[in-house]
Amino acid sequence: MLTNLEHLGLAVHDLAAATALYTRLLGQAPYKTEHVASEAVDTVFFQVGGSKIELLAGTSPDSAISKFLEKKPEGIHHVAFEVDDIVAEMVRLKAEGFILLNEQPKRGADNKLVCFVHPKSAGGVLVELCQSVL
Numbered sequence: 001m002l003t004n005l006e007h008l009g010l011a012v013h014d015l016a017a018a019t020a021l022y023t024r025l026l027g028q029a030p031y032k033t034e035h036v037a038s039e040a041v042d043t044v045f046f047q048v049g050g051s052k053i054e055l056l057a058g059t060s061p062d063s064a065i066s067k068f069l070e071k072k073p074e075g076i077h078h079v080a081f082e083v084d085d086i087v088a089e090m091v092r093l094k095a096e097g098f099i100l101l102n103e104q105p106k107r108g109a110d111n112k113l114v115c116f117v118h119p120k121s122a123g124g125v126l127v128e129l130c131q132s133v134l
């Protein structure tokens with residue numbers, strides 16, 4: 001079962017400018033910045049109640065974020081849900097006919113194991129599953 005809305009991933013061109021904007025909008029500074037080499041992204045995280053805003057900028061033209069921004073304006077890129085057991089959820093979603101974008105959980109940002117669900121099988125929304133790891 002998907003539990004909490006873990007984060008909203010927002011694709012941005014200019015991470016510094018977006019960080020300044022969201023700091024003013026949310027009335028608080030980010031709690032973390034992290035480079036995730038495997039996804040070719042730089043991230044900035046804000047805590048908003050029990051959920052987070054994840055700002056993402058691509059660090060290479062091959063990054064999913066850079067490719068997204070070639071075609072679409074800045075804004076919501078993906079919706080991430082927390083799960084207790086990511087492998088069990090991947091098995092369940094696959095059996096339900098969803099298309100998983102990775103066969104095994106992979107390391108994401110902010111101490112998570114993650115798996116993406118293709119937007120074509122999820123109503124046009126890129127979905128990320130997140131399980132906390134130490």
Ligand SMILES: CC[C@@H](C(=O)O)C(=O)SCCNC(=O)CCNC(=O)[C@H](O)C(C)(C)COP(=O)(O)OP(=O)(O)OC[C@H]1O[C@@H](n2cnc3c(N)ncnc32)[C@H](O)[C@@H]1OP(=O)(O)O
Nearest residue numbers: 009036039043064065077101108109114116119124125126
């Ligand atoms: C920081 C780590 C991690 C975390 O811990 O939180 C992250 O969040 S990393 C975030 C970046 N990484 C990813 O997004 C990985 C998963 N994404 C992918 O594998 C690809 O982006 C994709 C979803 C498979 C799309 O890639 P591709 O097929 O190469 O792109 P196209 O431009 O050809 O698009 C095909 C089709 O899909 C639509 N699309 C693409 N991205 C999105 C999106 N984010 N939301 C909704 N729809 C999306 C795109 O519009 C195309 O549709 P059609 O034009 O109708 O064919």
Ligand SMILES: [Co+2]
Nearest residue numbers: 009054080128
């Ligand atoms: Co994410």
